[in-house]
Amino acid sequence: xxxxxxxxxxxxxxxxxxxxxxxxxxxxxxxxxxxxxxxxxxxxxxxxxxxxxxxxxxxxxxxxxxxxxxxxxxxxxxxxxxxxxxxxxxxxxxxxxxxxxxxxxxxxxxxxxxxxxxxxxxxxxxxxxxxxxxxxxxxxxxxxxxxxxxxxxxxxxxxxxxxxxxxxxxxxxxxxxxxxxxxxxxxxxxxxxxxxxxxxxx
Numbered sequence: 001x002x003x004x005x006x007x008x009x010x011x012x013x014x015x016x017x018x019x020x021x022x023x024x025x026x027x028x029x030x031x032x033x034x035x036x037x038x039x040x041x042x043x044x045x046x047x048x049x050x051x052x053x054x055x056x057x058x059x060x061x062x063x064x065x066x067x068x069x070x071x072x073x074x075x076x077x078x079x080x081x082x083x084x085x086x087x088x089x090x091x092x093x094x095x096x097x098x099x100x101x102x103x104x105x106x107x108x109x110x111x112x113x114x115x116x117x118x119x120x121x122x123x124x125x126x127x128x129x130x131x132x133x134x135x136x137x138x139x140x141x142x143x144x145x146x147x148x149x150x151x152x153x154x155x156x157x158x159x160x161x162x163x164x165x166x167x168x169x170x171x172x173x174x175x176x177x178x179x180x181x182x183x184x185x186x187x188x189x190x191x192x193x194x195x196x197x198x199x200x201x202x
Contacts, residue, residue, distance in 0.1 A: 002028050005153055005195060006035035006135040009067040010052030010060055011045050014087065015120060017067075018074035022124045030125040035153065037135040038064045051086060062086070068132075068148075075129040079107050079117025090115040131190060139168050146172030151186050153193040166192055 002024065007017060025032040038060055039045040045052035051063045066084045073080040082089045095113040096102045102109035108117045124130055133151035136142055145152045146169040154162045166184050169192065173181040184192045 001033050002031050003033035003133070004035040005155075006037035006133075008039040008045060008052075009036050009071075010039055010063045011048040012067065014067045014070035015074060015089070015118070018071050018120045019122075021071075021130065022075065022120065022122050025125040025130050026122050028125075030130075032124075032126070032130040033151075034130045034132045035135055036068065036132060036150075037155075038141070065144075072129065074118075074120040075124050077123075079119045081117055090118050133193060135195070136165070139165050142166070142169040143172045145169060146181075147176045149173065149177070149187045151190050151192060153195050155195050157194075162194055 007021070009017070021032065021034055039052060039054055041054045045054060045060075049063065051059050054060045063086055066086050069084070070082050070087060070089065073082055080089070094115045096109055096115065097113065099113070102113040108115065108119070110116045131151060133153050134141060134145045135153045135155050136145060137155050137157060142152055142165040152165070152169060154165060157165060170181055170183050173187055177187045181187055186192070
């Protein structure tokens with residue numbers, strides 16, 4: 001498998017990220033696991049997007065969530081549209097002037113040539129999309145991931161902390177999906193992960 005721990009979603013343009021991850025999934029013939037995260041409390045994220053600053057937790061989380069939503073829409077079948085707090089796709093007001101283009105393509109264009117849908121190419125090799133794992137430290141992130149059915153990778157937590165996080169994940173996933181989700185598993189049966197820093201001596 002090929003993966004990342006992790007793509008910091010608030011730092012990325014969601015369309016570009018969707019295309020690059022889908023390309024990697026095609027190049028590896030479906031061996032990609034997508035790692036995502038909100039970022040760390042550093043000077044980095046705000047340089048990419050002022051709304052990504054983790055000192056404003058609420059706005060950062062909203063941007064993270066919206067970027068994830070667009071990523072999933074972009075990987076779906078056919079064109080997509082999105083109107084949110086941070087992004088609107090397609091950009092409003094863009095029109096195609098050539099009727100021979102827009103009259104034959106009602107999936108992407110309205111009757112007057114206005115662009116109403118975008119397609120991201122290529123689509124992922126894996127259907128409906130590659131597995132997604134959220135790198136997480138706070139327990140709230142495990143609750144979020146459990147509600148969305150995402151995998152998780154525990155970062156910087158003690159063994160007791162992992163137990164607490166995975167319990168929160170199980171409880172939130174069980175509630176949302178309406179059935180008992182096994183401990184340390186996603187609703188579709190994948191294992192939850194732990195990342196450990198390791199020093200290899202001579």
